[in-house]
Amino acid sequence: MIANxxxxxxxxxxxxxxxxxxKTIQQALDQTLTPAHLSGPGKAPEQLVNAMRxxxxxxxxxxxxxxxxxxxxxxxIPQNLSLHAALSVELxxxxxxxxxxxxxxxxxxxxxxQPTVHKAYDxxxxxxxxxxxxxxxxxLLADEQCHQxxxxxxxxxLELAKGAGAGGMAGGQALDLEGEKGGFSMNDISRMQDMxxxxxxxxxxxxxxxxxxxxxxQLAALTTYGQAAGRAFQLADDIxxxxxxxxxxxxATGKDAARSKPTLVARIGLDAAKTHLxxxxxxxxxxxxxxxxxxxxxxxxxxxxxxxxx
Amino acid sequence: MIANxxxxxxxxxxxxxxxxxxKTIQQALDQTLTPAHLSGPGKAPEQLVNAMRxxxxxxxxxxxxxxxxxxxxxxxIPQNLSLHAALSVELxxxxxxxxxxxxxxxxxxxxxxQPTVHKAYDxxxxxxxxxxxxxxxxxLLADEQCHQxxxxxxxxxLELAKGAGAGGMAGGQALDLEGEKGGFSMNDISRMQDMxxxxxxxxxxxxxxxxxxxxxxQLAALTTYGQAAGRAFQLADDIxxxxxxxxxxxxATGKDAARSKPTLVARIGLDAAKTHLxxxxxxxxxxxxxxxxxxxxxxxxxxxxxxxxx
Numbered sequence: 001m002i003a004n005x006x007x008x009x010x011x012x013x014x015x016x017x018x019x020x021x022x023k024t025i026q027q028a029l030d031q032t033l034t035p036a037h038l039s040g041p042g043k044a045p046e047q048l049v050n051a052m053r054x055x056x057x058x059x060x061x062x063x064x065x066x067x068x069x070x071x072x073x074x075x076x077i078p079q080n081l082s083l084h085a086a087l088s089v090e091l092x093x094x095x096x097x098x099x100x101x102x103x104x105x106x107x108x109x110x111x112x113x114q115p116t117v118h119k120a121y122d123x124x125x126x127x128x129x130x131x132x133x134x135x136x137x138x139x140l141l142a143d144e145q146c147h148q149x150x151x152x153x154x155x156x157x158l159e160l161a162k163g164a165g166a167g168g169m170a171g172g173q174a175l176d177l178e179g180e181k182g183g184f185s186m187n188d189i190s191r192m193q194d195m196x197x198x199x200x201x202x203x204x205x206x207x208x209x210x211x212x213x214x215x216x217x218q219l220a221a222l223t224t225y226g227q228a229a230g231r232a233f234q235l236a237d238d239i240x241x242x243x244x245x246x247x248x249x250x251x252a253t254g255k256d257a258a259r260s261k262p263t264l265v266a267r268i269g270l271d272a273a274k275t276h277l278x279x280x281x282x283x284x285x286x287x288x289x290x291x292x293x294x295x296x297x298x299x300x301x302x303x304x305x306x307x308x309x310x
Numbered sequence: 311m312i313a314n315x316x317x318x319x320x321x322x323x324x325x326x327x328x329x330x331x332x333k334t335i336q337q338a339l340d341q342t343l344t345p346a347h348l349s350g351p352g353k354a355p356e357q358l359v360n361a362m363r364x365x366x367x368x369x370x371x372x373x374x375x376x377x378x379x380x381x382x383x384x385x386x387i388p389q390n391l392s393l394h395a396a397l398s399v400e401l402x403x404x405x406x407x408x409x410x411x412x413x414x415x416x417x418x419x420x421x422x423x424q425p426t427v428h429k430a431y432d433x434x435x436x437x438x439x440x441x442x443x444x445x446x447x448x449x450l451l452a453d454e455q456c457h458q459x460x461x462x463x464x465x466x467x468l469e470l471a472k473g474a475g476a477g478g479m480a481g482g483q484a485l486d487l488e489g490e491k492g493g494f495s496m497n498d499i500s501r502m503q504d505m506x507x508x509x510x511x512x513x514x515x516x517x518x519x520x521x522x523x524x525x526x527x528q529l530a531a532l533t534t535y536g537q538a539a540g541r542a543f544q545l546a547d548d549i550x551x552x553x554x555x556x557x558x559x560x561x562a563t564g565k566d567a568a569r570s571k572p573t574l575v576a577r578i579g580l581d582a583a584k585t586h587l588x589x590x591x592x593x594x595x596x597x598x599x600x601x602x603x604x605x606x607x608x609x610x611x612x613x614x615x616x617x618x619x620x
Contacts, residue, residue: 040477041512041537042505048476048484099441104433123414127437128484131409134441135475138448142467151460157452157467165445166358167350174358174438195352202351227351 014300018061021069024079025062028087033057038136047121051129052136055117056094063301064089064204067229070297071208071222082211084146085156088137089204092164095133096200098126100173106259134164147211155210163203172196176261184262190231193264197237198230205229205298221287225298228284233305235277238263242270244310281306324610328371331379334389335372338397343367348446357431361439362446365427366404373611374399374514377539380607381518381532392521394456395466398447399514402474405443406510408436410483416569444474457521465520473513482506486571494572500541503574507547508540515539515608531597535608538594543615545587548573552580554620591616 031037033053038044065086072082101108101116102123109119118126140146141156162168172195178184179192205226209219241256242265256263265273284302288295341347343363348354375396382392411418411426412433419429428436450456451466472478482505488494489502515536519529551566552575566573575583594612598605 035477038476038481040472040475040481040505041509042477042481042501044476044481045484045488047488048481052476095441099437102434102437104437124412124487125484127409127412127414128480130441131405131444132476132480134444135471135480138467139471139475142464142471149460150464153464154452154460154467157448157464161445161449161452162350165350165449166348166354166362166442167345167352170438170442170445171348171350171352171354171358174355174435177434178355178357191352195350199351 014304017297018066018301018304021066021079022060022062024083025065025086025090026057026059028083029056029090032087032136032140038132044132047125048128048132051117051121051125052133054114054120055098055126055129056091056133058112058114060090060094060112062090063233063305064093064200066301067201067204067226067298068208068211070295070301071205072211073297074208074218074222074291074294075212075214076294077208077212081147082208084140084143085207085211088140088146088156088160089200089207091133091137091140092160092169093200095130095137096164096169096173098130098133102126105173105177106255137164152210152213156207159203159207159210163199163206168195168199168203169197172199179262180259182260182262186264186267189262189264189267192262193234194227194230197234198227201230201233202226217290221290224287225284225302228280228287229298229302229305232277232280232284232302235264235273235280236306236308238265239270239273239277240308240310241265277306324614327607328376328611328614331376331389332370332372334393335375335396335400336367336369338393339366339400342397342446342450348442354442357435358438358442361427361431361435362443364424364430365408365436365439366401366443368422368424370400370404370422372400373543373615374403374510376611377511377514377536377608378518378521380605380611381515382521383607384518384528384532384601384604385522385524386604387518387522391457392518394450394453395517395521398450398456398466398470399510399517401443401447401450402470402479403510405440405447406474406479406483408440408443412436415483415487416565447474462520462523466517469513469517469520473509473516478505478509478513479507482509489572490569492570492572496574496577499572499574499577502572503544504537504540507544508537511540511543512536527600531600534597535594535612538590538597539608539612539615542587542590542594542612545574545583545590546616546618548575549580549583549587550618550620551575587616 033056035044035049068086068089069079069082098117100106101111102118108116117129138157142153147153172192175192176196205222209222281302285299343366345354345359378396378399379389379392408427410416411421412428418426427439448467452463457463482502485502486506515532519532591612595609
């Protein structure tokens, strides 16, 4: 018998938990992104560190680290032991936002209601801040404090590198830019979104599973969950881009249509997209049937992905 | 008794060896940078892969992978077992060139006589190609094929992430851009160059040592060698920027002065720089005194760094 995640979600409980996780991540990022912790052969330059902090500390929802921690929790891994992995996916997410916002990419001036990194600093600094956030993600995973077992540290690095790289998130961003030129089929759009948004979300869940020493059926189930959750997240994002105000979102909306970005919502319409979103959430929840109440966190997050208002 | 590296160097032997190593790296990069090997949850987009290949396969000297392999060879590690680590530092080097060449950074149109990646493709693709080369470097290190011992794989990831990151190479590039605005002391220039160029060269040598299971005194000696070799490499580069032709270098020369880039050569003059270069090579060679003939490769490379004509 599984718990009813809707109960958990509709109560205040989930929202309280989610914000508590987000605060933990925010505090840990604040501690990590300092010259003392960004160690290397030299001391990280102050302006670069400030730009990294600007890109990472401006109040994101921290949903990817939440997924790492919730997936790890299925296997009884406490929060302090999944923290490094959780931070690493957030650093990768933040690097991708800093680079995606650049003039040569999506050319965004605002992110979460604040100037984007290249606006607050300059383009060169934004490029380097993104690069160093990415490198730091791998430093965190390879550090002994991440996990005592080096096999697990290595597996986490491989998972994140693949999820972030040319066959994952960054490859999806390349396809997204290509798609603006037109000619994308429904399949092309799905592939692009599965890579651009889905890959890192799936990797987040899988990294929690790796931390927990999941067996193959468990890893497969969590991968299916991650893929469906990723699709749901993107669908909701595309729907909000049409239905929400810029104030609500903390960034410009209606931009997909203005840039002729290919989205499923643009192709199938708002109502069909909402139906599809419901089916996708169902798929995510079904994948978790092999788990008991220990997976309620992931269940509630899938539903949150679909129901969020910003 | 140590062998005389000059003999090795002035003979044709070293040059033949160096070119053989470079060919091995070139071939391995050619195989690695394909959609099949750039695996992830999705298939890497063709144009992005082509841009990555453009940035990585246009005939560099592959000196950093050479250092990895030569350092590993001290400990009897054969070339096939240091190949993944060697490739990873070259991918990081290539990513840094792709990003450094961008209009917002050094704004270079030519690299090794060919159009830079943003010229051959576009800026967005160049940013993503750099990002994905960086991610792929860590994927290579974390893969079981890199080394059977996950502790070594993790140590390699940590070393590379620190050498490449905010306290290493990318931090040095940030300082370099800062330095163009003026006001850099001799110490500031040294710090910048030690990070921008020295960090990755030092990490290359240290990664060879990690592969070889070096003990602390050996690692310390190789670190000192790497730092000195890195300084020598940069000094020689700054000297060549003044004395060599663009044709010889395959890129624009005289650019440091044109951009008011702070270099030691500009501060102390050509003759003093050449003397300093000699002292630095001496320091690199002295650090290797604890090793026998097995370190002759590294000795010859330090001398090559100083004597190269392009």
